[in-house]
Amino acid sequence: MKLSLFLAALSSTGALAAQCISRRPTLKPMPYSPRVPFPSPPRRSKVCVVKTHGDGVTDDSDSILSAFHECNNGGHVLFPRGETYTIGTAMDWTFLKHIDIDIQGRIQFTNDTTYWQANSFRFIFQNVTSFFKLGGEDVWIYGGGTLDGNGQIWYDTYAADIYTLRPVLVGIDGLKDSVVSDLVMRYSPEYYHFVANSSNVVFNNINIAGASKSKNVAKNTDGWDTYRSQDITIMNSVINNGDDCVSFKPNSTNILVQSLSCNGSHGVSVGSLGQYKGEFDIVESVMVSNISMHNASDGARIKVWPNAPSALSGDLQGGGGSGRVRNITYEDWTIDNVDYAIEITQCYGQSNLTLCQQYPSSLTIEDIVFRRFTGTTSKKYQPLIAAFACSSADVCGNIVASDINVLSPTGTNQAYCLNQNPANLDVECTSTYKGFN
Numbered sequence: 001m002k003l004s005l006f007l008a009a010l011s012s013t014g015a016l017a018a019q020c021i022s023r024r025p026t027l028k029p030m031p032y033s034p035r036v037p038f039p040s041p042p043r044r045s046k047v048c049v050v051k052t053h054g055d056g057v058t059d060d061s062d063s064i065l066s067a068f069h070e071c072n073n074g075g076h077v078l079f080p081r082g083e084t085y086t087i088g089t090a091m092d093w094t095f096l097k098h099i100d101i102d103i104q105g106r107i108q109f110t111n112d113t114t115y116w117q118a119n120s121f122r123f124i125f126q127n128v129t130s131f132f133k134l135g136g137e138d139v140w141i142y143g144g145g146t147l148d149g150n151g152q153i154w155y156d157t158y159a160a161d162i163y164t165l166r167p168v169l170v171g172i173d174g175l176k177d178s179v180v181s182d183l184v185m186r187y188s189p190e191y192y193h194f195v196a197n198s199s200n201v202v203f204n205n206i207n208i209a210g211a212s213k214s215k216n217v218a219k220n221t222d223g224w225d226t227y228r229s230q231d232i233t234i235m236n237s238v239i240n241n242g243d244d245c246v247s248f249k250p251n252s253t254n255i256l257v258q259s260l261s262c263n264g265s266h267g268v269s270v271g272s273l274g275q276y277k278g279e280f281d282i283v284e285s286v287m288v289s290n291i292s293m294h295n296a297s298d299g300a301r302i303k304v305w306p307n308a309p310s311a312l313s314g315d316l317q318g319g320g321g322s323g324r325v326r327n328i329t330y331e332d333w334t335i336d337n338v339d340y341a342i343e344i345t346q347c348y349g350q351s352n353l354t355l356c357q358q359y360p361s362s363l364t365i366e367d368i369v370f371r372r373f374t375g376t377t378s379k380k381y382q383p384l385i386a387a388f389a390c391s392s393a394d395v396c397g398n399i400v401a402s403d404i405n406v407l408s409p410t411g412t413n414q415a416y417c418l419n420q421n422p423a424n425l426d427v428e429c430t431s432t433y434k435g436f437n
């Protein structure tokens with residue numbers, strides 16, 4: 001099959017340029033298909049080639065915006081192979097509709113931390129901000145190119161001041177019936193994707209990496225966080241990062257995550273939830289299947305704050321919120337050098353377990369399945385391989401773990417169990433407590 005189509009394209013300057021546009025990627029959902037079919041819009045009818053100054057310094061935002069406007073409603077925007085684009089202006093891309101964005105080249109964001117902190121888009125959750133805000137409907141973004149967040153300066157700035165507002169690389173607010181595929185994401189200042197107010201969006205074949213080159217680690221570099229969204233699929237991707245590989249934030253429902261290889265992360269997490277008093281958080285009907293998890297603090301994780309004020313750090317505190325986590329399945333996992341293969345806690349941010357049980361979470365956890373896990377944990381919590389901690393049996397139930405073939409390096413399969421039915425857990429429950437991540 002030909003990889004690209006050869007086309008004579010009219011660039012935005014009006015010059016006739018011969019360009020190879022990418023073919024739309026074929027999406028192969030394995031092992032599951034999402035409940036809402038993937039979008040399959042008709043071919044676009046015109047091509048807009050984005051101009052660049054190409055010097056790696058001068059802002060190309062104007063030409064990007066004009067190509068998006070010119071090709072919106074039925075066009076194909078091309079960032080050609082070999083070109084580099086620099087973005088130094090916060091752009092609102094929520095107007096996009098019926099458009100293909102073919103990124104073959106490299107897009108980098110400027111290192112002007114003062115500008116970005118003053119101008120990046122504010123999302124209302126956890127001080128999240130972003131370089132651009134993507135939204136609209138029937139948007140296909142692919143092409144094999146790279147988005148580079150120029151994160152090093154942010155890792156260093158954050159180390160000096162934890163209140164630095166680090167932008168998310170891909171900030172999404174209100175996107176539907178869309179596909180993001182075949183892209184390389186590098187050096188995000190914070191999360192790689194924040195997906196808010198969205199439905200029926202597929203992320204496929206995304207390659208994420210970007211470790212710090214200084215002594216200041218790249219913190220909070222989650223692969224994907226979903227928020228107020230449903231019918232999101234994340235699949236066939238490789239993630240090398242330093243926080244959650246994928247995380248389901250408040251009001252994430254009908255999410256399918258499958259066929260990922262995660263390395264160096266904090267696992268695939270529900271939460272943290274219940275952080276804000278007076279709010280009701282829902283995470284429901286999530287399937288996380290066929291995951292390999294390497295060199296991570298956690299594998300499959302559910303983290304909920306207790307019903308008492310708690311603090312993990314100066315910029316991470318909370319507790320007292322309510323809501324429910326229901327119908328979550330984690331299956332077919334291979335783990336290697338992971339601290340806890342499975343961790344459920346309703347005591348997130350609270351090291352005093354007595355206090356946590358005195359104020360049980362008002363966020364319930366029920367109908368949770370972990371099945372077919374294999375591999376070896378790290379030695380960090382040895383002899384434990386997992387922790388199942390509910391603050392009370394009244395607010396947490398029907399947690400089942402079956403076919404758990406995970407051992408610690410010394411061959412044990414113990415798990416810390418608090419307010420569990422041990423008969424439902426295919427591990428050796430103990431009351432030995434060695435902490436949470």
Ligand SMILES: *[C@@H]1O[C@H](CO)[C@@H](O)[C@H](O)[C@H]1NC(C)=O
Pocket residue numbers: 056057111112153
């Ligand atoms: C920021 O980027 C500009 C342009 O590439 C470069 O000249 C400058 O040295 C960089 N500043 C820092 C602090 O990295």
Ligand SMILES: *[C@@H]1O[C@H](CO)[C@@H](O)[C@H](O)[C@H]1NC(C)=O
Pocket residue numbers: 123124125173196197228
């Ligand atoms: C999502 O939509 C709601 C309701 O329209 C809006 O208030 C909010 O700002 C949007 N964005 C986020 C990140 O919640």
Ligand SMILES: *[C@@H]1O[C@H](CO)[C@@H](O)[C@H](O)[C@H]1NC(C)=O
Pocket residue numbers: 126127163314315316317
């Ligand atoms: C948000 O930023 C403010 C001020 O910089 C800070 O006080 C607060 O703790 C931050 N909240 C979160 C959830 O990080």
Ligand SMILES: *[C@@H]1O[C@H](CO)[C@@H](O)[C@H](O)[C@H]1NC(C)=O
Pocket residue numbers: 228250251280281282
């Ligand atoms: C989540 O959904 C619940 C129920 O509809 C609602 O009460 C709550 O405000 C929502 N939370 C967010 C953050 O949107």
Ligand SMILES: *[C@@H]1O[C@H](CO)[C@@H](O)[C@H](O)[C@H]1NC(C)=O
Pocket residue numbers: 030031236258259260261290292
């Ligand atoms: C599981 O994921 C891997 C990629 O990590 C893929 O090669 C394999 O085909 C997937 N297996 C199934 C049954 O989907």
Ligand SMILES: *[C@@H]1O[C@H](CO)[C@@H](O)[C@H](O)[C@H]1NC(C)=O
Pocket residue numbers: 240263264295
């Ligand atoms: C995987 O993560 C480990 C630990 O964080 C890191 O040392 C290693 O370089 C990562 N591997 C790749 C391929 O990035």
Ligand SMILES: *[C@@H]1O[C@H](CO)[C@@H](O)[C@H](O)[C@H]1NC(C)=O
Pocket residue numbers: 254284285286287327329
């Ligand atoms: C549970 O979640 C799965 C997706 O993983 C969904 O197919 C199923 O309908 C949900 N069941 C209920 C009772 O909500």
Ligand SMILES: *[C@@H]1O[C@H](CO)[C@@H](O)[C@H](O)[C@H]1NC(C)=O
Pocket residue numbers: 263294295337
């Ligand atoms: C896990 O970390 C080890 C040691 O840093 C490294 O050799 C290995 O390649 C990592 N695994 C993956 C999948 O990157």
Ligand SMILES: *[C@@H]1O[C@H](CO)[C@@H](O)[C@H](O)[C@H]1NC(C)=O
Pocket residue numbers: 352353354355358
């Ligand atoms: C833990 O909480 C209990 C109950 O509130 C309290 O009595 C105890 O002093 C606390 N322990 C520590 C170490 O703070």
